[in-house]
Amino acid sequence: MNARRVLSTVAATSALALTLSACGGSGSSSTSAASSGEDSRGPITYVQGKDNPGIIRPIIDKWNASHPNEKVTFKEQSDNANQQHDDLVQNFQAKNADYDVVSVDIVWTAEFAAKGWLVPLEGKNAVSTEGMIPATVKGATYNGKLYAAPTSTDGGMLFYRKDLVKTPPKTWDEMMSMCSIAKENNIGCYSGQFANYEGLTVNAAEAINSAGGKVVDDSGKAAVNTAEAQKGLQQLADAYKNGNIPKEAITYQEEQGRMAFESGKLLFLRNWPYIYNLVKNDATSKVKDTYGIAPLPGKSSLGGHMAALNVNSKNKATATDFIKYLSSEEVQRTSAIKGSLAPVTAKLYDDPELLKQLPYLSVLKESLSTAVPRPVTPFYPAVTKAIQDNAYAAIKGEKTPAAATADMETAINSASQK
Secondary structure (H helix, E strand, C coil): CCHHHHHHHHHHHHCCCCCCCCCCCCCHHHHHHHHCCCCCCCCEEEEECCCCCCCHHHHHHHHHHHCCCCCEEEEECCCCHHHHHHHHHHHHHCCCCCCCEEEEECCCHHHHHHCCCECCCCHHHCCCCCCECHHHHHHCEECCEECCEEEEEEECEEEEECCCCCCCCCCHHHHHHCHHHHHHCCCEEEECCCCCCHHHHHHHHHHHHHCCCCCECCCCCECCCCHHHHHHHHHHHHHHHHCCCCHHHHHCCHHHHHHHHHCCCEEEEEECCCHHHHHHHCCCCCCCCCEEEEECCCCCEEEEEEEEEECCCCCHHHHHHHHHHHCCHHHHHHHHHHHCCECCEHHHHHCHHHHHHCCHHHHHHHHHHCCECCCCCCCHHHHHHHHHHHHHHHHHCCCCHHHHHHHHHHHHHHHHCC
């Protein structure tokens, strides 16, 4: 598939994301804090979720070796997205200057920017986004200003047992029809991330979008109470009820699903590209030579992470340079090769060296071509909670899909009006 076509499609899709204006948070006190220390240099702290691929420490070590007076300390959070978000919120509210540079999920940027917690990356803090995939830059922008530097993008992929499945499924129904193979081999059929957390928002949105529904319409208004959206949730609920989604999968986040797949307990797994190298190289992986990758049998949610500058950082000049370093082509290449993290620089998807080492890039490119962003809104915590809670209830059979989508829409609209 032509790279320009892929990237322009992602950009066009991203443009449909919900953008809402926020209340307060960007007054004179925030402006004063943003300009304080913008010329200062010295030690800083970088905050990021659990480094499962084991790549960020060597990246920081390389920086520290060439910046002895501006060393970076790594503050590692948990591997739970909700906990990472809450930790950042607590420290931003406490005006903790030690959280100099923070890794933010693509869906947190608008919320944090609207509350005045991030420094716009302009003027003395400017960071170039030239050559980056437009959708990643869009996700880092709020009210026309860049508030974070894209460091990795993401699209869901289907990991499958190629020793048991000759040709990967292209539709949900086709995948479900292959679950008989799983039963014959006494393993689970399919899992994604179905615990009640941010990963479920991703998976529920993928099911809804793949069935022809939408979480929000093109104008940004909640539009999830439809027959198509209900069909998507019904497919998940039916699969859970009949065992095609194993009962334990209702507790799976990314890592639990990866470990189940690595141990040979699943035929199909929806997950992010970062697990590609882990499944391949983990000493305990039982499927390192028998797994394949394919586009999801449907539409992926758009993921990714950014590096942002805390408004209360005392050494903003150093922090800005470190953000440039994290988003550099050099670090993206390292992160791709050693951590299976998807680059944000467009040309890397056609780089012969990377394609040789990372065959998943061509699959990811296809996944990104139809990826749908989650709503970009300052009220995202309330919006995602509405999606998570109702999708979880529908999958477990505690609500009908019709009741779940109706309640979801009401909650999303209520959250956006607060």
